Amino acid sequence: MLAASSMALVFADAEEQFLTTHPCVTNVSFSYGSSATLAAQIVNGSPADVFVSASERTMNTVSDSGRTVNTTLFARNSGEIMVNTASRFADTVTSLANLSKSSNPGIKVGLCVTTAPCGALADSILEKSGSTRRALADTESPSVEDLVSKIEMGELDAGIVYHSDCVNAQKNKRTLCVSIPAELNATNSYYVAALNTRNVTQQFVDFVSSPAFTASLQSKYGFLAP
Amino acid sequence: MKSQRVSPALKVVALIAAIFVALPLLSIVVRVPWSDLGNMLSQKSTRDALWISLQTSIIAAVISCLFGVPLAWLLARSASRGLSALRVVCITPMVLPPVVGGIALLTAFGRQGIVGQYLYDWFNISLPFTRTAVVMAQVFVAMPFLVLAVEAAFRQSDRGLEDAARTMGASPSRVFFTIAIPAARPAIVAGIALAWARSLGEFGASITFAGSFPGRTQTLPMAVYELVSVDYRLSLVLSLVLIFISVAVLAAMRDRWMAGR
Amino acid sequence: MSISLNGFVGRGDFERSLDFTIADGDVLAITGPNGSGKSTVVHTIAGLIPLRSGSLESDGAMWDAPDSQQWVAPENRTCAVVFQDLRLFPHMNVISNVAYGLRARGVNKDEAIERSKKMLTRVGLSSFDKRLPNDLSGGERQRVALARALVLEPRVLLLDEPLSAVDSASRAALRELLPEVLGSFAGATILVTHDLGDVEAMATANLSLN
Numbered sequence: 108m109l110a111a112s113s114m115a116l117v118f119a120d121a122e123e124q125f126l127t128t129h130p131c132v133t134n135v136s137f138s139y140g141s142s143a144t145l146a147a148q149i150v151n152g153s154p155a156d157v158f159v160s161a162s163e164r165t166m167n168t169v170s171d172s173g174r175t176v177n178t179t180l181f182a183r184n185s186g187e188i189m190v191n192t193a194s195r196f197a198d199t200v201t202s203l204a205n206l207s208k209s210s211n212p213g214i215k216v217g218l219c220v221t222t223a224p225c226g227a228l229a230d231s232i233l234e235k236s237g238s239t240r241r242a243l244a245d246t247e248s249p250s251v252e253d254l255v256s257k258i259e260m261g262e263l264d265a266g267i268v269y270h271s272d273c274v275n276a277q278k279n280k281r282t283l284c285v286s287i288p289a290e291l292n293a294t295n296s297y298y299v300a301a302l303n304t305r306n307v308t309q310q311f312v313d314f315v316s317s318p319a320f321t322a323s324l325q326s327k328y329g330f331l332a333p
Numbered sequence: 334m335k336s337q338r339v340s341p342a343l344k345v346v347a348l349i350a351a352i353f354v355a356l357p358l359l360s361i362v363v364r365v366p367w368s369d370l371g372n373m374l375s376q377k378s379t380r381d382a383l384w385i386s387l388q389t390s391i392i393a394a395v396i397s398c399l400f401g402v403p404l405a406w407l408l409a410r411s412a413s414r415g416l417s418a419l420r421v422v423c424i425t426p427m428v429l430p431p432v433v434g435g436i437a438l439l440t441a442f443g444r445q446g447i448v449g450q451y452l453y454d455w456f457n458i459s460l461p462f463t464r465t466a467v468v469m470a471q472v473f474v475a476m477p478f479l480v481l482a483v484e485a486a487f488r489q490s491d492r493g494l495e496d497a498a499r500t501m502g503a504s505p506s507r508v509f510f511t512i513a514i515p516a517a518r519p520a521i522v523a524g525i526a527l528a529w530a531r532s533l534g535e536f537g538a539s540i541t542f543a544g545s546f547p548g549r550t551q552t553l554p555m556a557v558y559e560l561v562s563v564d565y566r567l568s569l570v571l572s573l574v575l576i577f578i579s580v581a582v583l584a585a586m587r588d589r590w591m592a593g594r
Numbered sequence: 595m596s597i598s599l600n601g602f603v604g605r606g607d608f609e610r611s612l613d614f615t616i617a618d619g620d621v622l623a624i625t626g627p628n629g630s631g632k633s634t635v636v637h638t639i640a641g642l643i644p645l646r647s648g649s650l651e652s653d654g655a656m657w658d659a660p661d662s663q664q665w666v667a668p669e670n671r672t673c674a675v676v677f678q679d680l681r682l683f684p685h686m687n688v689i690s691n692v693a694y695g696l697r698a699r700g701v702n703k704d705e706a707i708e709r710s711k712k713m714l715t716r717v718g719l720s721s722f723d724k725r726l727p728n729d730l731s732g733g734e735r736q737r738v739a740l741a742r743a744l745v746l747e748p749r750v751l752l753l754d755e756p757l758s759a760v761d762s763a764s765r766a767a768l769r770e771l772l773p774e775v776l777g778s779f780a781g782a783t784i785l786v787t788h789d790l791g792d793v794e795a796m797a798t799a800n801l802s803l804n
Contacts, residue, residue, distance in 0.1 A: 511694075
């Protein structure tokens with residue numbers, strides 16, 4: 108299974124549940140990364156059974172190449188500002204405007220690359236708030252995983268990540284979340300696709316799109332309803 | 334040089350090896366969209382990445398030379414046993430996976446780093462994600478190549494000449510500059526070329542320590558990496574540029590690329 | 595100026611005890627079969643090889659005394675060497691070779707070149723300035739090496755087998771040049787040679803390492 112990195116934590120927990128409820132499946136292997144990178148891998152022939160993407164565009168890349176059997180929308184995510192608690196700017200970042208260098212000189216901010224779903228999300232948010240990537244960001248991460256870890260490590264002071272990532276990382280007390288007002292925020296869509304007609308493939312897709320699973324995504328991990 | 338007779342079996346094996354290496358490189362040359370080449374090369378993102386790559390790699394090569402040649406001299410001339418340990422340490426970045434090098438640089442010079450934290454707390458200097466960091470990552474991985482090549486040359490050089498110079502009144506540093514360096518010039522030039530080529534191709538350490546931002550820290554290899562899943566044709570063009578530069582450097586050095594020959 | 599060497603020179607097979615003193619105007623020939631350590635004496639006096647024990651003194655100044663840890667570096671000793679293998683710097687032309695020591699000792703460029711040209715004329719190589727060592731014959735190279743040492747006006751001149759690297763044709767000419775040069779040299783000379791003819795022609799004393 109190839110999945111967007113924002114789903115890494117979710118599936119790590121869900122693996123056991125899936126294996127228990129589906130005893131004829133002995134093993135599920137997961138590979139995480141930026142949806143764009145994974146989509147390219149599948150198009151180039153990667154032998155995956157299931158693809159979970161964080162945007163419609165990256166899913167279209169795969170379905171346009173004919174690799175998908177069916178696709179289902181199962182969750183959404185919105186953006187949030189993640190700040191490192193030990194950063195000297197921790198108290199001064201209360202809104203998107205505070206991420207700029209004019210507001211906080213010396214602040215180091217990260218975004219996902221434009222081609223990744225979390226980057227496209229950030230671009231929508233920036234556009235709505237009248238800012239630009241160039242003015243704000245010091246570095247671009249290929250995946251949201253990478254961005255989150257850089258903020259947690261303290262190499263970056265803040266960044267725009269998914270609400271789900273922020274909520275989960277908060278537990279470690281090394282980061283805090285600053286919400287983005289609804290009128291400036293954007294959402295992205297998560298799709299699950301079966302890449303072949305194997306029985307187990309469809310079982311997994313059904314598992315992911317089941318109401319129980321999608322409900323747990325919202326209650327436990329901070330995702331939004333599809 | 335007269336060629337010797339080589340057995341046919343050996344020829345076949347050698348040919349397979351050569352084809353295995355040459356084919357992927359030639360494939361890029363074949364698949365590059367030649368008609369769009371000019372267009373793509375003049376795109377802002379391409380020009381930015383090329384400029385950053387050239388600027389940082391040349392600076393890194395110069396720094397590698399300025400600091401690497403004295404280091405090579407120390408390693409070649411000093412008899413102390415602690416120095417063989419130092420040599421191993423200085424050469425390690427050559428065999429280390431570049432991303433590990435990047436993590437090491439972050440651990441030392443990042444904002445929470447062993448040295449970096451003082452740079453940040455006392456002087457407000459934050460090294461990661463700057464162009465300086467790109468140069469640092471490149472020097473880290475490339476300098477060992479220069480040190481290795483030049484040290485070998487210094488080891489093989491004629492100490493008799495250095496002795497003669499000293500009897501004529503030259504201080505050790507004068508001997509270094511007027512006798513040792515001219516004698517090692519071919520190796521120094523080869524070392525700079527290798528260090529430059531390695532800097533140009535650096536990816537893992539640089540992206541970990543300096544991050545990637547177009548126009549600021551995104552080098553040509555990073556641009557290729559990002560483009561592979563997005564604009565494959567452009568990634569081919571940038572790959573061609575890198576291949577071209579590498580081949581040009583190696584061709585210019587021909588068979589002098591091994592130190593001491 | 596005098597040089598006084600009293601101690602063990604060299605290592606292992608070469609180790610031997612020597613005791614001699616030479617003064618201005620002396621030409622001490624050091625003779626002995628090949629491998630008897632004659633060159634080692636030259637290298638020791640020049641400061642390239644340390645004494646094992648004993649002392650090497652020059653005009654009251656202690657150049658090398660291992661027991662009392664005294665040591666003067668080669669570049670600070672007032673001797674000049676003509677090595678058996680000549681050791682001309684291959685990447686410099688003749689005039690730069692000859693002027694090297696003067697420049698190293700702080701003489702300005704013009705004066706160094708001036709003095710070097712005069713010395714080259716004295717050894718019979720007046721128009722050889724821009725030539726490269728590799729383009730010269732054995733005899734010509736020998737003269738450059740000699741000029742390079744003499745131009746420094748050293749107090750001690752050390753000549754290690756000066757005629758060995760020379761073809762027989764040039765040897766005759768050098769055989770005439772050398773005594774003339776040594777005759778007008780003000781300091782002390784140590785001449786290492788295995789040729790007794792040289793000893794007769796030029797030496798004022800003989801030390802045999804047998």
